[in-house]
Amino acid sequence: MRKAVIAGIGSTAFGRHQDRSIQSLAIDAGCAALVESGVERSRIGALYLGNFTAGPLCGQEVLAGITADELGLGPIPATKVEGACASGGIAFRHAVMAVRAGLCDAAIALGVEKMAHASGADVTAALNCAMDNRSDGPSGLTFPGFYGLAWRKYAAAGRANRDDVSAVVIKNKAAGLKNPLAQMGADLDLETIAASAYIADPIQLYDCCPVSDGASAVVVTTPELARDAVAEPLDILATVQTSGAPRIAGHADMCSLVATVAASSQALEEAGLGVDDLSLAELHDCFSIAEILNSEDLGLVPRGEGAAWAAEGRTGSGGDRPINPSGGLLAKGHPVGATGLGQIYEATIQLRGTHSNQVRGARFALTHNLGGAGVACTVSILGRPDA
């Protein structure tokens, strides 16, 4: 396998883009990544696009082919990939694999979603397509419900109270205020969070990521072809994709998802690193409790101590285990298919040392993108070339 690097990145802001077509969001992000990469369009040999809800919410599929056409990439293979909220991470992995395997010398991965125009009922129905709808969906379950159940189990073991979980919300919302691409940063306190509306008890309003539009893109290529990149290319040390049970009954423990545990250990092995080598992680905090559970599954904090680490401030950008300095899904937003590539975008800027919420001396960054109730997962590890 050849070495692959990140040569360029691009992203729209995450938020509401009522006046924009979903196509134009993808194309904006793709153009920016191509220009930054310095790679000639004729050298791009594959396009992967992550998207989840454009069929039901925008009446639009074949976004991979549309984007390849409009970016002027010629009749290259252009593939939409779907793994619910992990679609963007899956697109990134496939672009990396195409370059590593020598199928092409450069590839572009994009993620895009446009949801904020749709009604709450339509968005919920579209997101619920990520469940196994022979079982969980018909029971009335939604994803806030899934994570609410996991939180109850975690809390019943004495591992977290409301204020412990609120520490995640306060950290990520504050980070969002520093991120120019973030949809919903905020300066919050424990009282405001505790007084907010219940969504799926114990999950309250500020525990939930917003509904978002947006697109992100990454150009992956060989070190040789990346020589004209605007910024120094970054090493892709690992990219792993896993799957897991699609329904509650398939999980031995709702507080631990097999797909994440497997992806993390495989990625660290592939990169030849331990968790203490990681400078930061951008992980899938679709709900505040999800950041805590995922931080444990990834091995970033000891099992059962995720809430305590958050409450002690150890996962802040200045702490000993920085998590989601971008603001994460909670504050930056969650345009589903774009999220995984948005994480790569944020990690790239951190490793370039130019992030607006910079982790000092960042050398290695992990990204974690999760789909459904653990049905799909990707973990990638990036590194500074001098690291």
Place this chain on the structure above:
Amino acid sequence: MRKAVIAGIGSTAFGRHQDRSIQSLAIDAGCAALVESGVERSRIGALYLGNFTAGPLCGQEVLAGITADELGLGPIPATKVEGACASGGIAFRHAVMAVRAGLCDAAIALGVEKMAHASGADVTAALNCAMDNRSDGPSGLTFPGFYGLAWRKYAAAGRANRDDVSAVVIKNKAAGLKNPLAQMGADLDLETIAASAYIADPIQLYDCCPVSDGASAVVVTTPELARDAVAEPLDILATVQTSGAPRIAGHADMCSLVATVAASSQALEEAGLGVDDLSLAELHDCFSIAEILNSEDLGLVPRGEGAAWAAEGRTGSGGDRPINPSGGLLAKGHPVGATGLGQIYEATIQLRGTHSNQVRGARFALTHNLGGAGVACTVSILGRPDA
């Protein structure tokens, strides 16, 4: 790149499966392919699933992860791929690439669709997601309309009359009567076809493929791992994926789609074959006129002579250029995401020499799967190992 072979195939019948979940269709086909392949489930390292409309029509996504879970494949990467009606061919190509590149020693590709339960309006809306809906969709265009326009242009050049095109319908519907998996075989004559209802003038009822449910699956592996297969493994000589313009205005000539032309020439080059080496082709006859146009784009017949070859019977299973001896989409059916893998299934049985509409002495077979108005395409070439 390593050599990859087809070790096992499986398929449901194509047609109406009102009493079945979309998940169960995929799992049936997948189980059959796994059993036939003789490959241990623990050796399957990747799953690719082609599907197009399950989000809007079945309220179900993450079908790749659901299928991997239910087939007992463990936490392997499981990816849904989408390229409209070419989704199945794209799934096959990715399984082949995973084995060829050494990412895993065996992979399974599945395609599935469930549409026949939905209203005609809902099916049309779902299929129209394969257009670029900033342009063609809002004009009122549908896919029968797209192919109706192409037919008019072809006819205006004096290349086909109604009866020439009907020869394709008669051939494929008759072949469907011989295929136990076919949805809608029929014994038709010119008068019946010419008297049928107009759908999008000049396209009439029998010129259109039916709306179908169904699933097909293929296990791809190395020659070494295929030693326990039930039937002799087949060589995969080429598998190519391309993209093209998603809208009418992007085509210099509606009677020729760049994606097909490029995929065919690349696949023949990869296989080291000429069109005269091909024993048969299973190509994308979503409409009767599409078989004629595609046969020209693929280079199977000279440009402008597709209708004449059909009318002269040269594309029958006993002719000098057999096309769609399975009955094709017109008669076997078109469960969109399954179609490309259904073609591989049919070509495999032909090369085993046991097809119910057998092409005598079949050695090499080409399959052609097309998405949207030419926005995505795959062409694969299979061969008998002794060929």
